[in-house]
């Protein structure tokens with residue numbers, strides 16, 4: 379992964395008009411009742427479709443009705459400025475330099491967006507994003523994000539627990555893992571024209587990791603919908619693992635019996651394991667993981683086991699050799 383570079387400014391403005399128009403993420407008790415089990419919301423008039431296309435290139439819009447999460451889901455560390463979190467990114471489908479994603483994000487069309495949920499579940503389907511989310515209240519969670527490149531940020535995400543979403547699809551007893559896939563479309567994601575990784579980007583979790591209450595399906599950050607460069611409209615956030623597990627712009631979720639193939643493990647198995655739990659004691663073959671640079675800080679700070687979430691997640695790995703299963 380490339381190293382840090384100073385970044386030019388690049389940010390797209392919000393437009394509240396479009397929020398009022400579509401408001402697809404607004405949750406309410408009535409919507410929750412209506413949504414459960416309802417088929418796809420597909421009927422959009424031409425005018426609405428035009429508004430959606432425009433909305434998708436206008437960037438993040440404010441989100442309504444966000445609940446604060448319990449304290450264990452809110453890191454007390456000072457939050458990374460929004461500007462830094464949205465201009466210093468890893469999203470190789472939008473280019474490999476840190477400022478490429480913010481520059482290329484306008485190409486990504488996030489509305490309409492559907493997610494295929496399949497595999498070892500009773501209720502598979504291709505689900506429009508608004509239907510996937512509607513039953514769930516949005517929560518704000520402040521998590522540390524530790525990149526495998528030894529930098530870190532603290533980000534207020536908005537999302538829903540992945541486990542709550544998965545349960546609606548009724549996983550079978552064979553569902554031991556969850557595989558995720560990013561959109562494959564080189565026109566919208568021009569980085570896919572180069573074979574930096576095997577596209578689409580893939581990630582995976584063990585089912586107990588996916589069901590863990592910390593694991594978040596994020597739709598927003600800093601109180602707004604996700605910018606394209608941060609993985610709009612739907613990404614994973616797994617705060618005790620290196621950032622590459624937190625896959626962006628998800629279009630596929632598959633529950634399965636076998637350990638999923640993952641993009642970085644496939645490309646360099648000696649460097650990036652399947653588990654990728656933050657571990658200061660296991661060096662990357664090319665650099666130490668003992669310390670990290672919090673974006674905005676000069677001095678490095680010690681990296682914490684499981685990125686500081688050990689009291690919540692260490693038990694998932696009881697009896698496992700975390701040097702071998704890195």
Ligand code: MTE
Pocket residue numbers: 463466467468469470471523524525526560579607608609620621622623624625626627
């Ligand atoms: N997801 C996709 N599809 N493509 C990527 O290149 N990069 C990962 C992860 N998710 C990546 C991805 C890495 S290495 C990190 S550190 C985080 O996204 C960065 O998330 P951020 O840019 O929102 O901070």
